[in-house]
Amino acid sequence: MALRIPCPTCGERAIDEWVHGEIINVPAEITDPDRRDLDRGYFHNNTEGVVEEAWFHLYGCRRWISLRRDTRTDTFL
Amino acid sequence: MNEFWEAKVRLQWAELGESYDVVIIGGGGHGLATAYNLAVHHGITNVAVIEKDYIGGGNSGRNTAVIRSNYGKPEPVRFYQRSVELYRQLESETERWVMHDERGLWWLAHTEAGRRQERARAEINRAFGADTTFVEPEEIERGIPGINMDANGEFPITGGSFHAGGATARHDRVNWAFAEGAMRAGVTIVQGVTVEGLMMDGDRVVGVRTDRGNVAAGTVVGAVGGHATTIASMAGVRLPIRTHPLQAFVTNHYERTFDAIVASNDLGFYLSQTARGEILGGSHIDPQPSYSRRSGHDFMSEISRRVIALFPFMGRLRVLRQWTGICDMSPDYSPIMGLTPAPGFLITTGWGTWGFKAIPASGEAMAQLIATGATPELIEPFSIDRFANDRTLADRGSSGTH
Numbered sequence: 001m002a003l004r005i006p007c008p009t010c011g012e013r014a015i016d017e018w019v020h021g022e023i024i025n026v027p028a029e030i031t032d033p034d035r036r037d038l039d040r041g042y043f044h045n046n047t048e049g050v051v052e053e054a055w056f057h058l059y060g061c062r063r064w065i066s067l068r069r070d071t072r073t074d075t076f077l
Numbered sequence: 078m079n080e081f082w083e084a085k086v087r088l089q090w091a092e093l094g095e096s097y098d099v100v101i102i103g104g105g106g107h108g109l110a111t112a113y114n115l116a117v118h119h120g121i122t123n124v125a126v127i128e129k130d131y132i133g134g135g136n137s138g139r140n141t142a143v144i145r146s147n148y149g150k151p152e153p154v155r156f157y158q159r160s161v162e163l164y165r166q167l168e169s170e171t172e173r174w175v176m177h178d179e180r181g182l183w184w185l186a187h188t189e190a191g192r193r194q195e196r197a198r199a200e201i202n203r204a205f206g207a208d209t210t211f212v213e214p215e216e217i218e219r220g221i222p223g224i225n226m227d228a229n230g231e232f233p234i235t236g237g238s239f240h241a242g243g244a245t246a247r248h249d250r251v252n253w254a255f256a257e258g259a260m261r262a263g264v265t266i267v268q269g270v271t272v273e274g275l276m277m278d279g280d281r282v283v284g285v286r287t288d289r290g291n292v293a294a295g296t297v298v299g300a301v302g303g304h305a306t307t308i309a310s311m312a313g314v315r316l317p318i319r320t321h322p323l324q325a326f327v328t329n330h331y332e333r334t335f336d337a338i339v340a341s342n343d344l345g346f347y348l349s350q351t352a353r354g355e356i357l358g359g360s361h362i363d364p365q366p367s368y369s370r371r372s373g374h375d376f377m378s379e380i381s382r383r384v385i386a387l388f389p390f391m392g393r394l395r396v397l398r399q400w401t402g403i404c405d406m407s408p409d410y411s412p413i414m415g416l417t418p419a420p421g422f423l424i425t426t427g428w429g430t431w432g433f434k435a436i437p438a439s440g441e442a443m444a445q446l447i448a449t450g451a452t453p454e455l456i457e458p459f460s461i462d463r464f465a466n467d468r469t470l471a472d473r474g475s476s477g478t479h
């Protein structure tokens with residue numbers, strides 16, 4: 001839906017101004033270095049719930065911010 | 078077949094038992110077609126399909142119903158071509174009118190690079206059994222009613238391809254046809270039951286935990302659309318999937334015949350006309366990974382601008398409805414089917430924005446895999462191992478929107 005993202009510098013802005021950045025967390029259980037690289041490259045937590053993620057305000061202040069969002073409802077916490 | 082002599086769909090609901098040979102999680106097209114094929118073609122009838130909402134309530138009842146095999150790589154062309162062929166037989170196979178309508182699909186190019194890509198698509202399609210030809214702008218102008226060839230100077234049409242096998246079918250009817258046939262052959266299908274966990278014996282998946290109790294199973298299949306990661310994680314299996322919303326819309330009835338199915342990669346949308354006369358359209362996924370099915374106005378305003386540039390008549394129509402499904406996007410825009418690292422647990426996912434067309438072929442292949450224990454050659458390239466083995470099948474230009 002039409003996400004609006006709260007920027008601490010610019011205020012709430014439409015998603016078109018932003019680039020989404022996933023914060024990659026390779027699970028600690030994966031210990032083999034090749035497996036860790038593979039996981040980092042292709043696999044995702046794809047959390048159905050609260051995620052910590054990065055957003056780059058490309059057409060605004062050009063800063064990265066990190067936010068918490070509930071992916072079930074698209075609300076920022 | 079037509080609607081005057083078809084009878085009402087006969088769905089025979091049963092109670093959920095305690096143990097099955099096969100439990101399929103998810104009553105979308107993929108789960109239902111797998112169950113149908115197991116029961117009807119392999120005699121494996123001790124099967125349950127567990128759906129948390131209602132059958133076809135996920136993406137299989139929310140898609141824009143485009144069926145085609147004009148992909149960009151050999152493996153997908155062969156696979157989807159099998160599905161195009163199975164869709165042609167689906168009405169005689171299930172004795173249900175699914176409103177299958179093979180009217181051909183135009184894929185437009187707006188740049189020199191796009192023109193070359195459509196030439197390549199036609200070549201590779203023909204080499205692997207799909208009926209696609211390269212077309213010049215003049216043929217496009219003759220073939221597609223109401224098209225504005227220079228799109229106001231912004232997106233001039235430089236060529237394209239025509240895929241004769243392009244078709245649509247009524248999505249609900251496809252789901253119901255498979256459900257009815259499966260039920261008639263003895264499959265138990267339950268709605269309103271949620272799988273909340275998996276029963277494990279070591280690494281092995283031996284059943285499902287639901288909000289109505291545990292159900293033991295010889296084989297468990299995850300066929301849950303956008304929720305694939307959540308289900309697989311219950312078996313300790315990680316997936317290369319991100320879930321993204323995809324929106325679509327229909328307009329009010331357009332009084333003229335718009336027989337074409339039209340897609341444009343550069344413009345990022347596709348359109349067709351429904352049997353009711355509405356114009357049905359869709360576009361790209363929403364940029365953020367999300368499980369929310371709320372639709373938004375930004376999608377409508379953005380897509381309208383591009384649609385009207387190419388089809389000015391669309392500016393006089395009104396949007397009747399808009400809706401959203403959540404899509405299991407794979408990194409290479411190809412499906413992920415078959416065995417997983419967890420014994421007893423199979424998955425069918427990575428259907429993203431493109432899996433409606435695949436329902437008959439994937440149901441056939443998944444059932445064959447379960448019945449024989451061997452992965453059919455047709456789907457072998459789509460196994461989850463391909464990411465570790467550097468054999469990904471990147472095909473975004475063919476799958477990106479529908």
Ligand SMILES: Cc1cc2nc3c(=O)[nH]c(=O)nc-3n(C[C@H](O)[C@H](O)[C@H](O)COP(=O)(O)OP(=O)(O)OC[C@H]3O[C@@H](n4cnc5c(N)ncnc54)[C@H](O)[C@@H]3O)c2cc1C
Pocket residue numbers: 102103104105106107108127128129130131132133134135136137138139140141142143144270271272273300301302303304308323324325359400401402403404425426428429430431432433434435478479
């Ligand atoms: C707007 C839109 C347009 C599209 N257009 C096209 C198109 O034109 N052509 C094309 O080929 N494809 C298209 N697609 C893609 C296509 O719809 C999907 O790939 C396909 O329907 C996937 O089917 P499925 O059975 O895997 O998933 P789904 O149909 O989503 O079924 C999964 C089911 O699992 C159930 N479920 C989930 N979790 C649980 C649980 N824990 N317990 C029990 N049940 C559970 C859900 O309720 C759901 O009913 C489109 C998709 C969308 C959203």
Ligand SMILES: [Zn+2]
Pocket residue numbers: 007008009010011057060061062063
């Ligand atoms: Zn900012």
